[in-house]
Amino acid sequence: MQPLIEGRGLVKRYGQVQALRGADFTVFPAEVVALIGDNGAGKSTLTKTLAGTERPDAGRILFEGREVHMERPTDAQGLGIETVYQDLALAPDLDGPANLFLGRELLRRGLAGRLGVLDKVAMRARAIEAFGRLGVELQDVDAPIGTLSGGQRQSVAIARAVAWADKVIFMDEPTAALGVLQRGRVLDVIRRVRDNGIAVVLISHNMPEVLSVADRVEVLRLGRRVASLPAADTTVEELVGAMTGALDTLDTEGAPA
Incomplete structure (x- = not known):
């Protein structure tokens, strides 16, 4: 190999x-x-x-x-190649989907996208799929990351790396x-x-x-x-x-x- x-x-x-x-x-x-x-x-x-x-x-x-x-x-x-560092580099005030796409946000199609409007619906759907694929269980996917347990935050950071x-x-x-x-x-x-x-x-x-x-x-x-x-x-x-x-x-x- x-x-x-x-x-x-x-x-x-x-x-x-x-x-x-x-x-x-x-x-x-x-x-x-x-x-x-x-x-x-x-x-x-x-x-x-x-x-x-x-x-x-x-x-x-x-x-x-x-x-x-x-x-x-x-x-x-x-x-x-992606890296998950000890500090996780997560934004505590943002939810799981927003952290998954942090720095790689999806924009809406058409004029709204050209004006910088985020496609939050698409990001949320793709985040739920990514979390599910890895068995990451979040009681509330829309909850701020700062309110999650240490293990959940670590799992979100790993899921973000896997997504890219x-x-x-x-x-x-x-x-x-x-x-x-x-x-x-x-x-x-x-x-x-x-x-x-x-x-x-x-x-x-x-x-x-x-x-x-x-x-x-x-x-x-x-x-x-x-x-x-x-x-x-x-x-x-x-x-x-x-x-x-x-x-x-x-x-x-x-x-x-």
């Missing part, structure tokens, strides 16, 4: 700090691949380079087998600060995203959660990939050992089963 995205030998420096030291990373189509590592391992920097937010100082990024140069996030979006991504979504700690029930619902949404044919890169510190939802786990340590492991055959102890260097793990790039 050809990788969807590959980072090869990525290097990124911030002054005297070298965040990435020749890091590799691989994402295959329609899989959940978890990216883990201790604080300072380079996870955030790696995902930012692959999502077009940061430019690497050296190395190559390949998308569907061809080298690409992403100067800005919109370049990644043009390839079908057709290849891969990066998710940075999507279950952080959520309760057990809310975490379970968000993980179900992630599985549904994968089942819809979109790859998910999950950045997380929660090892049991990673093993419960991921197909593969890639481990960063000190700016380099040190392991690529099938989640089904891996334990929490092995992941921690790879992260800390206590366990020497062969760096492999096997495709998901």
